[in-house]
Amino acid sequence: MNRTIPICLAGFLAILGTFAARADELEDLIQLAFTNNPSLQAAREGTRQAIAARDVSDEFLDPNTTAAAGRLSGNAGTPLLSSPAGLPSADAYGGSAAVEVPFRPGIYAGVGLSEQYRANPSDGIGSGYQTLIGAQIRIPLLQDRGFSLWKQNRSRLTELQAAAEGRLLESQQIIRHAVEQSYIAYLEQIANAATSASADERSRQLLTDAEELVRLKVVPEYQLAPARLELALRREEVCAARLAIDTARLRLMQILGVPQKILTTNANALVDHVTKARLPESLPPEPSFATRGAMREMEAMADSAAAETRALDDRLRPDLSLALRGVWATEDSTSHTGAGGLIADETTSAAAVLVWTRPWNQTGARARLRESRAREAQLAALRHDLQTRLSADRATAHREFTGAVERLKEITIAAEQARHALDAESERFRLGEGRSRNVLDAQNDLTKAYRSRNAIAASLLRGQSDFLFSTGYKPDDNQTARAVTQGGNPGGHQ
Numbered sequence: 444m445n446r447t448i449p450i451c452l453a454g455f456l457a458i459l460g461t462f463a464a465r466a467d468e469l470e471d472l473i474q475l476a477f478t479n480n481p482s483l484q485a486a487r488e489g490t491r492q493a494i495a496a497r498d499v500s501d502e503f504l505d506p507n508t509t510a511a512a513g514r515l516s517g518n519a520g521t522p523l524l525s526s527p528a529g530l531p532s533a534d535a536y537g538g539s540a541a542v543e544v545p546f547r548p549g550i551y552a553g554v555g556l557s558e559q560y561r562a563n564p565s566d567g568i569g570s571g572y573q574t575l576i577g578a579q580i581r582i583p584l585l586q587d588r589g590f591s592l593w594k595q596n597r598s599r600l601t602e603l604q605a606a607a608e609g610r611l612l613e614s615q616q617i618i619r620h621a622v623e624q625s626y627i628a629y630l631e632q633i634a635n636a637a638t639s640a641s642a643d644e645r646s647r648q649l650l651t652d653a654e655e656l657v658r659l660k661v662v663p664e665y666q667l668a669p670a671r672l673e674l675a676l677r678r679e680e681v682c683a684a685r686l687a688i689d690t691a692r693l694r695l696m697q698i699l700g701v702p703q704k705i706l707t708t709n710a711n712a713l714v715d716h717v718t719k720a721r722l723p724e725s726l727p728p729e730p731s732f733a734t735r736g737a738m739r740e741m742e743a744m745a746d747s748a749a750a751e752t753r754a755l756d757d758r759l760r761p762d763l764s765l766a767l768r769g770v771w772a773t774e775d776s777t778s779h780t781g782a783g784g785l786i787a788d789e790t791t792s793a794a795a796v797l798v799w800t801r802p803w804n805q806t807g808a809r810a811r812l813r814e815s816r817a818r819e820a821q822l823a824a825l826r827h828d829l830q831t832r833l834s835a836d837r838a839t840a841h842r843e844f845t846g847a848v849e850r851l852k853e854i855t856i857a858a859e860q861a862r863h864a865l866d867a868e869s870e871r872f873r874l875g876e877g878r879s880r881n882v883l884d885a886q887n888d889l890t891k892a893y894r895s896r897n898a899i900a901a902s903l904l905r906g907q908s909d910f911l912f913s914t915g916y917k918p919d920d921n922q923t924a925r926a927v928t929q930g931g932n933p934g935g936h937q
Contacts, residue, residue: 468706468712469622469626472622472626472695472699472704473618473619475704476618476698476700477615477619479699479701480618480699480700483614483618486611489611490604490607493600493604493606493608494607496600496604497600497603500597500600501597503545503593504544504545506542506544507543508542509541510538510539510540511539511540512539513537513538535559535561535573536562537558537560539555539556539557541554542554542555543579548589549587549589549591550581550582551581552578552580552581554578555575555578555579556576557574557576557577558572558573558574558575559572559573560572561573571774572774573773574772574773575772576770576771576772577768578768578769579767579768580767581766582766582767583762584765585761585763586761586763587757587762591754591757595753595754596750596754598746598747598750599750602743602746603743603747605746606739606744607740609736609737609738609739609740609742609743610736610740612736612740613735613736613737613739613740616735618698619912620909620912621698622698623908624905624908625691625694625698627901627904627905627908628901629692629695630901631691631901632684632688632690632691633688633710634710634900635894636681636685636687638893638894638897639677639681639683639684640681640684641890641893642680643674646676646677646886649673649869650667650670650674652872653666653667653872653879656872656873656875661875662875666878669879670879670883673886692706713897713901716904717851720903720904721907722841722845722906722910724845726841732833732913732914732915733915734914734915735833735913735915737833738830738833738915741822741826741829742826744822745819745823745826748815748818748822749819752816755811755812759805759808759812761799762798762799762801763797764797765797765798766795766797767793767795768793768796769792769794771789771790771791772789772792773790836909836912836913837910837913839909840906840907840908840912843906844903845906847902847906848903850899851899851900854896854899855896857895858892858893858896861889864885864888864889865885865888868881868882868884869882869885
């Protein structure tokens with residue numbers, strides 16, 4: 444069952460009159476803020492940064508090419524540099540190139556080519572060219588098995604992208620809520636200004652009536668002083684109301700991110716939104732807040748930290764890999780003395796090698812793992828705190844809304860009774876049986892009731908706005924936000 448404004452508030456609506464403002468104005472303002480608000484633009488750029496950072500991880504799959512060329516004289520060897528990507532043999536010119544490509548599910552495949560010319564060979568070896576072609580397959584068996592480090596890093600970056608998207612959604616929801624709250628404040632000031640204008644008009648009429656009754660000798664002249672005092676006070680209120688409207692409008696423009704925007708000046712706009720406001724009569728079961736941007740960001744950050752922990756845990760394993768190599772070699776001697784080469788015609792060779800590597804002490808790796816696990820625990824606590832806060836905000840907003848509905852009933856009755864009391868005192872004054880002070884007191888009671896009614900109506904709308912904000916709004920509202928990312932009188936008688 445949905446709680447709507449009760450039928451007994453029909454009297455309230457009759458007091459306020461008909462609605463003439465555009466019903467879609469608030470949604471238009473929200474869309475304008477989605478397009479122009481600077482903080483929202485900054486959040487969009489943050490999302491683009493996260494997407495780019497995720498795509499950077501794909502460079503892991505890019506081929507790695509190495510090339511070398513030079514001249515080596517003498518017989519000096521160079522440790523850790525070997526064909527096909529190393530230096531040429533002694534007393535030779537040479538060049539080499541190699542390329543290694545990672546292939547899923549977890550294999551590094553590489554090929555290399557080396558070409559050398561022996562310029563000053565040793566005794567018994569003729570000058571000539573030597574060609575080496577080799578291939579290798581390297582398979583990690585423990586650390587980084589199946590490219591786990593790359594996968595975990597990509598998973599971490601993907602979750603950071605999801606966190607940035609959640610942050611963008613939260614920014615959109617914050618902007619929507621801020622526009623709603625500022626728009627409600629603006630409509631409330633419009634309604635209060637109309638209330639002040641009506642009170643000013645009643646004061647003017649009372650002074651006119653008092654002056655006429657004094658002229659007719661129906662009431663004494665001292666009855667004019669309270670009426671004149673009241674009129675001056677009401678004029679001051681009208682000036683203050685105009686200033687309040689300007690302030691509320693400027694605050695709204697600040698959120699919209701535009702210098703000027705034509706807004707409704709119809710005081711009954713507040714009532715139109717009140718008649719449409721609805722929430723469940725009783726507080727529904729607590730949701731998961733899955734549509735709230737802050738919750739999405741927090742969950743994505745927790746998943747990112749978990750991926751980082753898995754990667755750091757994997758790095759604690761020894762690095763064991765299997766390398767399968769094959770080399771084909773051939774020579775073309777240019778010697779005219781009959782001297783031979785290092786190899787006869789051509790030859791092939793193969794090797795299977797296990798390579799094991801482990802740091803002597805893993806102090807840094809273990810400390811980073813502890814840090815990551817502590818971050819996971821921290822994010823879990825923050826998520827619980829966010830869940831608790833959103834639950835409290837939701838319950839408070841619902842209570843504010845339902846309480847405002849009940850208060851609105853009572854203030855409607857009070858306004859009606861204040862109107863009857865004013866009519867009675869005005870009639871007594873015209874008959875010379877009452878005082879202008881009595882009429883002014885009745886007028887003030889009616890004005891106070893109208894102001895309270897405006898405040899309660901605004902409180903009701905704020906409660907609805909706070910409730911929807913706490914739960915993350917409807918999915919349609921958020922979908923609209925993402926689409927944008929990609930591209931008078933408060934009453935007839937007062």
